């Protein structure tokens with residue numbers, strides 16, 4: 395582990411135990427970046443009360459206990475420990491990281507099975523912008539866990555089942571399979587749904603046909619199932635187009651839609667009832683997990699079978715928990731789903747714990763996705779109030795990127811490829827660079843800017859490093875140093891990249907890709923300061939300095955490249 399903050403935490407903890415007794419070995423030394431040194435430890439202040447000693451005195455004692463330390467320590471102010479690491483330590487840690495094929499990223503031990511439920515658009519409707527965000531965040535988490543050596547099982551919990559499918563299948567018969575397929579493949583699911591719905595509301599015979607069709611679908615009638623497949627396959631082809639353009643790692647093999655749980659729902663209810671976890675209440679079968687009450691203080695039900703005998707969203711999710719734990723052998727289940735479903739998931743998890751389907755050894759986590767807003771601060775929609783078509787939105791991002799590159803003088807031959815990388819990178823990075831549960835404003839101008847915390851800035855930074863190697867005719871793979879730190883900008887860059895492994899592990903532990911985004915942005919700005927101050931291939935730079943700087947460039951390139959890959963942001967060779 396090369397992350398300075400973690401190394402320092404361990405060292406100071408050791409010193410705490412040596413100075414004040416082993417009961418202090420686990421105390422948090424409160425290591426923070428400092429304005430006056432590399433880091434500061436604030437623990438003396440918080441310990442002073444407990445030890446009934448003056449904070450400065452505690453700090454001095456701690457300082458004395460920090461022997462054999464790879465840096466200098468000073469006591470300042472009321473009792474801060476200001477820590478400055480030795481250049482030689484930073485340089486040797488950086489060299490070690492460069493020699494490490496995993497660039498300082500550890501491997502999960504033991505490896506866990508992480509089930510990630512993400513994307514999950516609904517077949518009967520257009521895949522909307524909210525699903526874009528769960529797709530992008532979920533995909534990044536999948537990439538990070540896989541990189542750490544965890545076994546990732548992607549689960550695309552498509553909305554592909556339920557009563558609307560009676561009406562959707564009947565509409566398919568009315569307009570003909572070919573026309574239906576063409577519409578659905580083109581992403582016109584919303585229009586298709588609305589047309590079916592309008593008939594359902596106005597035409598009694600259509601309504602009746604739809605109701606009958608739901609029953610034949612439930613009973614597995616072969617011809618109805620065939621029609622359902624025609625509908626679903628066309629819909630999935632549209633989703634796949636969106637995934638393809640985005641460069642998302644989901645494949646058809648990851649589809650585990652609501653329909654797969656249909657055969658399990660009856661048993662799900664029966665088992666819960668037999669175990670006494672679910673009870674009948676006004677004809678409906680409900681679980682009342684303790685601690686959930688409505689506004690009237692009455693216990694809140696999780697309805698798993700409606701009074702008309704129908705199953706719902708919660709039934710499917712109860713079956714899904716069991717499947718993920720028993721069959722997929724999950725250690726962790728991440729639900730990357732809109733924040734507005736928080737109560738649903740809290741109740742499902744609580745009910746599953748009650749039933750013993752979710753043992754304490756398995757963690758179920760709702761990774762809440764915040765709403766995407768338009769520039770007007772309201773839910774993101776087109777001016778006419780319709781929700782925005784994803785493919786059109788993504789295409790617009792690519793077109794705008796292309797126009798920007800054109801303005802910047804890129805020639806036609808190279809532009810198309812880069813525009814795609816920049817456009818998709820910008821849309822994805824905008825999602826990933828803010829915390830996943832915050833609402834944020836979808837704004838093309840901001841996400842496509844070449845300065846600031848954006849994809850184009852990071853993509854450009856890594857391309858700039860590649861161009862240094864190209865221009866000097868050097869190969870990043872053979873840039874092995876040795877690293878010597880002379881200029882402060884070299885030192886700052888080396889210190890910065892050392893944090894890479896720790897931040898990747900944090901993203902996995904906390905399900906927060908924005909921490910990696912912030913780290914990469916800080917790396918890119920630190921690199922920019924470095925190249926502005928420290929010429930690499932310019933004539934007159936002596937061989938030793940050049941070798942060291944090339945090594946720092948290579949290390950930074952690997953950090954940026956790997957990091958952007960983990961976010962799912964494309965990494966163009968040239969820009």
Ligand code: ARG
Pocket residue numbers: 511514515516551552553711714729731
């Ligand atoms: N299809 C749902 C929606 O669009 C999301 C499904 C999330 N996953 C789950 N297991 N409920 O809101």
